[in-house]
Amino acid sequence: MNPTYQPRRAWLTAVLLFFFLVVNAMDKMVVGLLAAPMMAELELTPAQFGLVGSSFFWLFAVSGVLGGFLANRTPASRLLILMALAWSLCQIPIALSSSLAVLIVSRVLLGFMEGPAAPVAIHACYKWFPNNRRNLPVAVLTQGAGIGIVLAGLLIPAVAAHWGWRANFYLLAVLGVLWALAWLALGREGTLDQPPAAHGATGTSAPQRLPYRVLLSDPTVLGCFALRLAAYWGLALCLTWIPAYLQSGLGFDHAVSGKLFALIVGTNLPLTIAIAWCSERLLARGVSSRLARGRVSAGMLLLAGGFFLLLLWPDTTPATRVALLVLACVCAPAIYSLGPAMLAEVVPAGQRGAVLAIDASVSSVAGVLAPLVTGVLVQNTPGARGFELGLALCGALMVVAALAGLCVVNPERSRQRLAAQLPADVQAGQPAVAAG
Structure with a gap:
């Protein structure tokens, strides 16, 4: 100690x-x-x-x-x-x-x-x-x-x-x-700050760096970017338009809509932790990261997109629509914990920080576009339908990103591919791309 x-x-x-x-x-x-x-x-x-x-x-x-x-x-x-x-x-x-x-x-x-x-x-x-x-x-x-x-x-x-x-x-x-x-x-x-080498050490002193054009063109990296971007589109709508949808679209008063919104958001906190814990247990039992992290996160996003799309189903009661919102918002955030873990698996330790920052920057584009695009739909479509079209568009993006993630996200394969492109003197030492 x-x-x-x-x-x-x-x-x-x-x-x-x-x-x-x-x-x-x-x-x-x-x-x-x-x-x-x-x-x-x-x-x-x-x-x-x-x-x-x-x-x-x-x-x-x-x-x-x-x-x-x-x-x-x-x-x-x-x-x-x-x-x-x-x-x-x-x-x-x-x-x-x-x-x-x-x-x-x-x-x-x-x-x-x-x-x-x-x-x-x-x-x-x-x-x-x-x-x-x-x-x-x-x-x-x-x-x-x-x-x-x-x-x-x-x-x-x-x-x-x-x-x-x-x-x-x-x-x-x-x-x-x-x-x-x-x-x-x-x-x-605090006084316990440690030098940068202590945070991302791989056990070898050999330099481990790749051109960013190589890292950013890797299928797993791109797949993680797409999954997080689609999930963040939903988060941006949650922050901007779901409260208005509950009031103006579904007819709940201000106080009730606030409580419903708290329910929608609060429900995902324990489930997000539980999903991350289950993924870790799968890894501990020898399940591949492609399954335990990649397919779990993509599968949860696929479910979220499906629930958003169901908002377009005709003659759905307000209570059912609230339930669909809860389910969609519960499923989507899994990528926030599992995505960075997959990126950390495939990129060299000395470049993880930059790739994670790029991941966050790419997803924030959704924060710019989602409220504006949905606002246009709300303005041009009367009643609750405008809100539901915006949420369904989010669901469609989630489904497309999830299907792409299921196909291309494979941390083990990407780690081997990127390790093979490191300089020969690095490959001659310990494994070049850490899986941590």
Whole structure:
């Protein structure tokens, strides 16, 4: 055990970072949960509101990569405080203004400042926990995002019902400031940070690098990108349009729709963990990664797409439609845990970080397109049908991506293929592409 490991201080840090991601998730959710009252008061068309929803993601991926590099050179504590305060500042203009331009600019800036949140939080947590103790605290703190979505679904509609939709942006501004004050009082920079070589070591000193054109043309890599992109399309709709669908499309009031949305999101948290655990058990029993990870993730996405497509079935009751939404949103997230594991299997250890960042950037394209495309469909199709066409389009994308993933994702084959393309002096040593 590392003699400088301080369990109580380390876990206090993990709890603080958990709440950091709770606030982060609520900031993402607020606009989608307030779609109906904002569109009514500000006289926004569905296409305009879709533009507001998508604007959050315009710079999200870029700032995520930039923030990751910045965290290597700047204390994580400083970055965390700056982000929390910046989030608070970005909420105020939305609360005060009725301008579409102000809404978009504020959401673009908020997305830029929130892009690095999760990687910087994990980086800060790593500085307190030695390598052999990092899995559990990071698993705990990353659940903050899911809990934040559930809390947003319960709290934001209730606040809007009592004090108006603008009050939510003031509330989120206060929460960001309170978190920053709590971190100033209790948070500290960790002392157990390890050099980069300790995180991705493969047991050999030989260089293991391939041209990115080779890595990014590998079928398994492309298949993982496609699976995550399709899943993220569904997540973007969940953040932007599902609350409005529950209210304007299915006729639930604001409070009930918030509770239903919390149910939709909250149900997937335990199942996502259970799927990842089952996949690990299959691997431990000798099942190939192609089956335990690739086909499980593609199969779950195929189910999610099918449930979204069933929303077009005629004469379906609102309760059945809610059940289909729950099932679709439960099945889709499996790729978020299994996809990165497959990418880590096939790419050289020294290039995993870059490939994972590219994976996240590719999927964020869906965050830009999905709200806008669905907004156009809602605007041009009356009633619930416009929402259902947007969700069915998402389902079709999921089905296509899942079928492609079932055909091309094969981590074992890709690992051998990429290892064969490494320089001969690397191949002469230990296995070149680690399977970890």
